[in-house]
Amino acid sequence: MSSEEPLLSMEDVEVHFEESTGLFDFRSEPDVVRAVDGVSLDVFEQDVVALVGESGCGKTTLGKTAIGLQRPTGGSVSYRGQDIWNARDGRGDVEIPFGDIRRSLQIIHQDPGSSLNPNRRVMKILEVPLKRWQSQMSAGDRRREVLSMLQEVGMSPPEDYAGRYPHQLSGGEKQRVALVRALLMDPDLILADEAISALDVSLRVEMMDLMLDLQKRYDTSFLFISHDLSNARYFAAHAGGRIGVMYLGQLVEVGPAEQIINDPQHPYTKVLRWATPDLNPGSGGGEPPVRKIDIPDPKNPPSGCRFHTRCPEARETCTKQIPPEYTYDELHTVQCFREDDTHEYWSSQQLEDTDAELFKAADD
Amino acid sequence: MSLNDTFTSETELHGVSDPIIEIRDAEVVFEMDRGVSRVLDNVNLTVERGEILGIVGESGSGKSMLASAILDAVVDPGILSGSITYYPENGDPIDVLSLSDEELRKLRWESISMVFQGAMTSFNPTMSIRGHFEETLDAHDFDIEEGMERGHQILSDLYLESERVMDSYPHELSGGMRQRALIALSVLLEPDVLVMDEPTAALDLLMQRSILALLESLKEKYDLTMVFITHDLPLVAELSDRLAVMYAFELIEQGPTNEILQNAGHPYTRSLLNATPNLDAPLSEMRPIEGSAPDPVNVPKGCSYHPRCSVANNRCVEADPEYQQITEEHVAACFHCDDAVEAIPLTHDQAVVQEDEP
Numbered sequence: 265m266s267s268e269e270p271l272l273s274m275e276d277v278e279v280h281f282e283e284s285t286g287l288f289d290f291r292s293e294p295d296v297v298r299a300v301d302g303v304s305l306d307v308f309e310q311d312v313v314a315l316v317g318e319s320g321c322g323k324t325t326l327g328k329t330a331i332g333l334q335r336p337t338g339g340s341v342s343y344r345g346q347d348i349w350n351a352r353d354g355r356g357d358v359e360i361p362f363g364d365i366r367r368s369l370q371i372i373h374q375d376p377g378s379s380l381n382p383n384r385r386v387m388k389i390l391e392v393p394l395k396r397w398q399s400q401m402s403a404g405d406r407r408r409e410v411l412s413m414l415q416e417v418g419m420s421p422p423e424d425y426a427g428r429y430p431h432q433l434s435g436g437e438k439q440r441v442a443l444v445r446a447l448l449m450d451p452d453l454i455l456a457d458e459a460i461s462a463l464d465v466s467l468r469v470e471m472m473d474l475m476l477d478l479q480k481r482y483d484t485s486f487l488f489i490s491h492d493l494s495n496a497r498y499f500a501a502h503a504g505g506r507i508g509v510m511y512l513g514q515l516v517e518v519g520p521a522e523q524i525i526n527d528p529q530h531p532y533t534k535v536l537r538w539a540t541p542d543l544n545p546g547s548g549g550g551e552p553p554v555r556k557i558d559i560p561d562p563k564n565p566p567s568g569c570r571f572h573t574r575c576p577e578a579r580e581t582c583t584k585q586i587p588p589e590y591t592y593d594e595l596h597t598v599q600c601f602r603e604d605d606t607h608e609y610w611s612s613q614q615l616e617d618t619d620a621e622l623f624k625a626a627d628d
Numbered sequence: 629m630s631l632n633d634t635f636t637s638e639t640e641l642h643g644v645s646d647p648i649i650e651i652r653d654a655e656v657v658f659e660m661d662r663g664v665s666r667v668l669d670n671v672n673l674t675v676e677r678g679e680i681l682g683i684v685g686e687s688g689s690g691k692s693m694l695a696s697a698i699l700d701a702v703v704d705p706g707i708l709s710g711s712i713t714y715y716p717e718n719g720d721p722i723d724v725l726s727l728s729d730e731e732l733r734k735l736r737w738e739s740i741s742m743v744f745q746g747a748m749t750s751f752n753p754t755m756s757i758r759g760h761f762e763e764t765l766d767a768h769d770f771d772i773e774e775g776m777e778r779g780h781q782i783l784s785d786l787y788l789e790s791e792r793v794m795d796s797y798p799h800e801l802s803g804g805m806r807q808r809a810l811i812a813l814s815v816l817l818e819p820d821v822l823v824m825d826e827p828t829a830a831l832d833l834l835m836q837r838s839i840l841a842l843l844e845s846l847k848e849k850y851d852l853t854m855v856f857i858t859h860d861l862p863l864v865a866e867l868s869d870r871l872a873v874m875y876a877f878e879l880i881e882q883g884p885t886n887e888i889l890q891n892a893g894h895p896y897t898r899s900l901l902n903a904t905p906n907l908d909a910p911l912s913e914m915r916p917i918e919g920s921a922p923d924p925v926n927v928p929k930g931c932s933y934h935p936r937c938s939v940a941n942n943r944c945v946e947a948d949p950e951y952q953q954i955t956e957e958h959v960a961a962c963f964h965c966d967d968a969v970e971a972i973p974l975t976h977d978q979a980v981v982q983e984d985e986p
Contacts, residue, residue, distance in 0.1 A: 318832045319803065434920070435687075464686045464859050466903045470916035491832040494905040498914065525907055539834040541862035542908050543889050543901060543976040552838040557787050558805065619787045 269345060270306035271452055271485055272330060272369075277303045278338030279325050283563070295563045299325040301513040302339070307453060307485055312505030314488040314496035314521070316536060318559055322513040323489050327455045330487055331369035332362075343368065367397060370446035374458040376438035380430040386414075386441055387426040393448045413444045417474060436467045440474070447478065453485040460495060472499050479503060493540040497525050506595065509533050512562055512570040519596030529598040531577045555618040569600070572615065577602065580612035647715055648821060648853050649675040649740075654697050654710035656690075658924075665924040667706070668693045669877040675821070677717075680847065680854040682864035682885070684900075685874030686921055691857050694874070695825045698855070699736055700724050714739065717820065738768060741819035743811055745826035750810055751798040757809050758794040761816060768817055775816060782812040785849065786842050804835040808842070815850055823855045828863070840867050862904055865889055870957075873897050876922050876932040883958030889976075891969070893952065893960030895937045898972040906976050914975065931962070939964045939971050 283295040299322040307313055307330070315323040328334040329341060332348040341348045346360040373379040380389055390410045394401055401409070407426075414422035417440045430438055439459060446454050456475065460468045472495065479486055486503070490496045493507075500507050500521035507524040509517040509532060517530040528534050538553050554574040560566055566573045572582035581601060590603035601609035656668035667690050675681050685691040693702065702708045712724040716739065727735060736742070744750050751760060758776075765775040783790035786808040793801065793809055801809065807827065814822060828836040844867065847854055858864050865871070871888045873881040873896070881894040892898045899917045906914070919936040922928055931949050934940040943963055951959040962968065 318834055465861065465905075466686055466859075466900055466917050469903050469905060469914050472905075473916065492905070493833070494907050497907060498905045536834060537907070539837040540907055541833075541837070541860075541866050542906055543862050543865060543904065552834070552841055554834075554838075557835070557838045558802065623784045623787055 268308070271309050271311070271344060272307040273342050273345075274303060274305045274326075274330060274339065275341075276339035277326070277329055277336045277341060279322070279329055279334060280337045297562050298513050298565060299562065300329060300336070301565075303510075303513075303515045304339075305330075305508065305515060305518070307487060309452070309485060310479070310483050311485045312479065312488060312500050312503035313486070314490060314500040314505065314507045315510055316490055316493055316496045316507060317510035319491060320559060320562060321510045322562075323510045324457055326510065326515075327457055327487055327489050328371075331371060331453065331455045332365060333371070367449050368452040369455070370449050370451040370453070371455045371457060372439070372442045372446055372459045375462060376435060376442050377430065379442055380438060382430050384429070385426065386428055386430070386433075389430075389441065390414075390426075390445055390448060393445060397449065409448070410444075413448060414441075417444055417478070435463055436471060439463065439471060443475065443478070447482060447484075450482070451484060453487060455487045455489070457489045458491070459488075461490065461492070468495060469498065472502075475499070476502050493525070493536050497521050501525075509536065512560065512565050514570060514599065516571065516600070517596075517598045519593065519598075523593065523596055529592050529596075529603065530571075530600050531575045531602070532571050535574075535576075551620065555615070557619055575615075578615040579609055580615070581607070581609040583615070646677045647674045648677040649673075649698060649855075650711075650713040650715070651694075651698065652711045652713075654694070654708065654712065656693050656697060656702050656706050656708050658706050660925065663925040666927065667877055667924050668697060668708075669927070671697075671710075671879050673872060673879060673882070675853060675855060676870075677715075677820075678851070678853055679869045680844075680856060680867055682868030682871045683855065683857045683874060684859065684861045684864060684871060686859055688921055688924075689874040690877035690924075691859075691874050692825050693877075695742065695823050695855070695857050698724075698823055699740055699742060700727070700732060701736075701742075714821075734768070737764065737814075737819060738817045739819055740821040740823060741814040741817065743814045743822065743824040743827045745829050748798065748803075748806065751806070753798055756795060756797050757801075757813075760813055761794070764813060764816055770817060778818075779812065779816055782815060782846075782850075783809065785846060786812055788812070803831055804839070807831060807835075808839060811839075811843070811846070815846065815852065818850065819852070821853045821855065823857070825857045826859070827856070829858070829860075836863060837866075843867065861900060862906070873900070876927055877924060878932065878961065880933070880962070881958075881960040883954070883960075887955060887958045890974070891954070891958075892974070893954045893958070893965035893968065894933075894962045895939055895964070895968040895972055896933050897960070898968055898974060902972065902975050904976075908976060910975065939967045 277300055279300040281297040281299055283297060303326055317323045325334060329336050335349055343365045348365055350356050351358045351360060351362040351365055387410060391406055394406050411422040411426060414425055419425040419437060419440055460471045463471055488499050496507050505521060506518055507521045508515050511532050517533050528537055535553055553576050555576060556574045560573055568584050569582040569587050572578040587599045587601050589597050589599050592598050592603060601607045651671055651673045654668055654671040658665040671694060683691050696702045697708055714722045714724055761776060761779045762772060765772050780790040783793055788805060788808055798806055828839050856864050856868060865885055868885050871885050872879050875896045881897050892901060902915050903917050922932060928935055930946050931944040934944040949961045949963045951961050952965055953959055954965060
């Protein structure tokens, strides 16, 4: 990682979705889902950032906003200093045209099966991006390029794989084709949205190794989204990158991978650490260390710190005040009052309503 | 040794004294254009009353087929052979494969109940959760009022607001709530055995672990025996008393969870343990398993793992290994268990040792 200008910079990004309430309902306020709320994050050249969090925490929305697929409702996203949406709309001085930005930021989707056209052979699928962006390339060169890339990701013999339809490929092979498709654009950043979650546990390490290898060889940055902390750690730590922890649309902790794993600061990160199974018998198990199992409705997020309804460490203060971003270490920031030894948090009342008590009461 | 001898000795060897389900020589074949596809190959397994048994395997290893076989629910044109015996707490053993359709209907849900992967597709989207509960009670001639009371109780045991959930339609619940409602529905008729096929796949980790914790208390409260089928070894390792590992449609290793985790005998199990991303293991030690699982039409001769195995020799190519006894309750189908232990050191074990050192 370098201290120079970031490749991609997000500042105070907000993405709010309005849920329509029906055609004739003019009076009631539309429901607003705050998918991403006030997130700032920089991604550098050859950087790896892994975003983790529960489903519905907004990590996919943040990822799509980062690569310019989703227009933020607030804040800004810029690529090498150029605001992506100004470039899109042609506002102000556009230094980097939107087309170039679009090409530099690529995505691998979660479900490889539905991201490949079932009616086309692999060769046809992979020729499309080259035809679009390198139209001067001859048909023969194009085919050679595709075949050499297939070889590169371990699909050999490439001639055989190029002639297949997507349904004739296994899940891991489909994901490799999607990876090749992204790489053919020679991108600066690839968003891997749960790219390995659909694969078998035993195949995940292999796929991550492949992506890491390509990351080094092609100098690509990765934004890696996963709900699994151990995968995020494997991927980010190998590339010397960071892990960002999201909860209900906010980035509650960001830091170097090994620090997040070995020295987590935010109570939510600690909960995720608990939720990650390990192979040591006798560790873990027991009651989950959250006061409530279910995640609150993002339409109506809790006041103050959003985690206070479930946080085992929450106190009165957390329901009223929003924790600022504290710097724990270089590159490691946390949004929790517990970082401030002198905060009034420490003298306020502990919150104690839990699922277990709530439903024990129902039993009687 | 005749077949019968192997079975008696095997029962003793697994240390199962009070079996609830016994699977013997189970085999499922599909006739296909390009040959016979054997998707369950000579599986012998005993489930002990009151235990949680984890069955682990990669996708396509035949683990869901094993689950279907327990309930004689293999889809046509699959042919299931062998024997499956269910031992009720009181009464005579039941030969599951010879039951009539009506008897089978009663056995399912009332004695052995099953939770499938993907709660969204298991529920009828046009029916409320209450509708599902009532329909199930009605179909099995249970007292509806009493049954619904139990339904409410089970829902709150799973930390769900029972009134609200009962009134909801499946799409109105989050994935985690839906999956818990499905588990509640499956234990509504007070079965003895709950078979779960990937019950927590498609949920995020925190919810998976929370559901596991709830399952443990559910098991205690309702006196259940659980069979938990998954590809996620670390997940089930937290929960289960014993583990059975499937590879290429065979059970290649069985034993108490701790022993499998710390002293796995089969090279495949050891590689699988090493291929699992783990927060404690040193990063450089994680290794994917080379090669890929075999096609059911064309399973390698001899030991089906030999093409991918690092300790395999000619013997593995020629003969299919029988179970070798590792300890009293722990068996593995491999000729080279001792070599495997040396050739494939377990990475997560080293992490434990390192942590223990001051």
